[in-house]
Amino acid sequence: MLPGTAGEANPVWEKMGYPGPIGVQRLDAPRKLSVIVPEGETTLNCDLCVIGSGAGGGVAAAVLAAAGKEVIVLEAGGYFDDADFDGSELKGFQRLYTEFGFASTRDHSVGFLAGECLGGGTVVNYCTSFRTPDEIREEWAEEGIEWIRGTEYTKSLDAVCERLSVNTSHNLVSKREQMLERGLKRLGWHVDAMPRNVIACEQDGVCGYCGYGCAIGAKQSAVKTWLVDAQQHGAKFVVETRAERVRVERGAATGVEARSKRGHRVVVKCKSVVVACGAIHTAALLLRSGLGNEHIGRHLHLHPVSNVSGVFEEEIRPWEGTMQAIYSDEHRYLTGNYGVKYETTALQPVIAMAVMPWREPEDFRARMELLKNTSAIGVLLRDRGAGRVTIDREGHPVSSYALSDFDRRHMQHGFRGAAEILENAGARRIYSPHAKLCSYEPGKNGSLETFVKDMDAAGWGNAQVALFSFHIMGTARMGDSPRFSATNPEGETWEVKNLYVMDGSSFPSASGVNPMISIVGIAHRNARVLAAQK
Numbered sequence: 038m039l040p041g042t043a044g045e046a047n048p049v050w051e052k053m054g055y056p057g058p059i060g061v062q063r064l065d066a067p068r069k070l071s072v073i074v075p076e077g078e079t080t081l082n083c084d085l086c087v088i089g090s091g092a093g094g095g096v097a098a099a100v101l102a103a104a105g106k107e108v109i110v111l112e113a114g115g116y117f118d119d120a121d122f123d124g125s126e127l128k129g130f131q132r133l134y135t136e137f138g139f140a141s142t143r144d145h146s147v148g149f150l151a152g153e154c155l156g157g158g159t160v161v162n163y164c165t166s167f168r169t170p171d172e173i174r175e176e177w178a179e180e181g182i183e184w185i186r187g188t189e190y191t192k193s194l195d196a197v198c199e200r201l202s203v204n205t206s207h208n209l210v211s212k213r214e215q216m217l218e219r220g221l222k223r224l225g226w227h228v229d230a231m232p233r234n235v236i237a238c239e240q241d242g243v244c245g246y247c248g249y250g251c252a253i254g255a256k257q258s259a260v261k262t263w264l265v266d267a268q269q270h271g272a273k274f275v276v277e278t279r280a281e282r283v284r285v286e287r288g289a290a291t292g293v294e295a296r297s298k299r300g301h302r303v304v305v306k307c308k309s310v311v312v313a314c315g316a317i318h319t320a321a322l323l324l325r326s327g328l329g330n331e332h333i334g335r336h337l338h339l340h341p342v343s344n345v346s347g348v349f350e351e352e353i354r355p356w357e358g359t360m361q362a363i364y365s366d367e368h369r370y371l372t373g374n375y376g377v378k379y380e381t382t383a384l385q386p387v388i389a390m391a392v393m394p395w396r397e398p399e400d401f402r403a404r405m406e407l408l409k410n411t412s413a414i415g416v417l418l419r420d421r422g423a424g425r426v427t428i429d430r431e432g433h434p435v436s437s438y439a440l441s442d443f444d445r446r447h448m449q450h451g452f453r454g455a456a457e458i459l460e461n462a463g464a465r466r467i468y469s470p471h472a473k474l475c476s477y478e479p480g481k482n483g484s485l486e487t488f489v490k491d492m493d494a495a496g497w498g499n500a501q502v503a504l505f506s507f508h509i510m511g512t513a514r515m516g517d518s519p520r521f522s523a524t525n526p527e528g529e530t531w532e533v534k535n536l537y538v539m540d541g542s543s544f545p546s547a548s549g550v551n552p553m554i555s556i557v558g559i560a561h562r563n564a565r566v567l568a569a570q571k
Contacts, residue, residue: 091157129249181517211358
């Protein structure tokens, strides 16, 4: 994905039929937010410091600032907006993702794609906006979060969906998703429109690249919504500054110690701290700050996902078109509330090759040359098993995770289902993301049954199949007792007063759906409670 030395197109792109980055679409787009980049040692004072500016931190900052609180938001990444987004994979990963898109578990068996920029994951996610399912709300209520089953949380969900313009009016099905829809309909399986937080989304050749920032400003990220609201009420944003630890005095949070990318020490003195820097970094920050609750870092849920790919006779151009317009819940309830969802994603070459089996160079080149004819179905698993986040000697997060037998069986079922969908859609070749080549050509060479046997023989363990996570949850979960949770139902840690968690790490278990709206809804409710108390 490297451009030429003078910025010209990479000659490999032409061989794949890939047009390369779309280029900046709104060069003169205004920047609505003012940010602070520390240029020396800095001390700041406020009522509340919010660490992280994504789905949880953004809404928390907006709610608290609107209540008249002095709010400072710390963000480890930089501030980028429409005029910076050109659809380039290289720039996108370098600017917008944690560890430039290379974050992973300790053994590299699961890759993490998490935002690290002002707006966090809301800048790079795929606009998918599912409300928390009722059955999950009931599960979480049974874990001690009684308010989540009632009207109070429903009102928060209503409020955040309205502010984020969640709708199903921008669901033009791309050629890539036409394959999904065709297969599902031929099988008689469930298919429905995807709720999306967009306005004026063009859904043409420019779309499909918003994993590297929405170039036309259609995605209603925190940068377009909550952070604008927060700024209007006086909130300040300090970017390129990573929180190192929370200051704790006499059992209460009193501030944050941070360091800028340029190495400058930054201290924020405050009355309360809201931690919302993603389930990996939230857990690490709490551990670095000396918290000892046994549940901090545990219960790491990832919604492991991977693609089963199909090659078609017709041209697909899978890198363009609406990111996710439709989905299927046909196998969402394989065992109780556990199962898989079927979704697709746009396939730029780096995303496509990440799940591509490697045999040798010629085979790999041949597969990449067929990318223009390829569509892939993502199998998104609601995991019951869990991993853990710890810290190393320097305080950096270290994550461990492996599929449980229970979850592996569901993933196997999902891969088989994805192959069935592709076969019924007319794919002439189907392959899995295993390290060992697992492939068949329907009606010609092999069958669905041989494909399943080959996948089982290739294995489902770490390093045997490529897995990724876009949804990182659960390392500081809410509950009604410190024996079972890291925070109380309002998100306040059990052992440190005035220290709150308001991001996906607060989930008692995996959400089962793309978690953005659940994160925002919970943070909205708990920020309102905090604003009323302080």
